[in-house]
Amino acid sequence: MLSHAKNLGHSVKEFLSDNGGEFDNKEVSAILSQEGITQRPTAPYTPEQNGASEREIRIIIETARTFKYSNPGCNAG
Numbered sequence: 293m294l295s296h297a298k299n300l301g302h303s304v305k306e307f308l309s310d311n312g313g314e315f316d317n318k319e320v321s322a323i324l325s326q327e328g329i330t331q332r333p334t335a336p337y338t339p340e341q342n343g344a345s346e347r348e349i350r351i352i353i354e355t356a357r358t359f360k361y362s363n364p365g366c367n368a369g
Contacts, residue, residue: 294327306330310339 297304307324309315311333324331334341 294323294329304329306332308332308334308341310334310341310345311336 294304304327307315307329309331314320315331316333321331339346
């Protein structure tokens with residue numbers, strides 16, 4: 293995703309993420325440090341600080357739920 297942003301002509305200066313393990317680890321920190329990007333985690337238990345990601349996750353969950361209950365061959369419960 294970082295290379296995609298660069299290809300579009302954007303410069304990334306700061307990376308905002310929640311405190312989840314997928315972003316709070318040595319590998320990600322090393323990549324961001326190598327690129328000169330500051331990593332800024334949000335405060336714990338405040339998903340509203342990372343609105344775009346939370347919205348995307350909610351959309352994915354709602355879509356999956358819709359598919360599950362709209363499939364006539366699926367027993368819903």
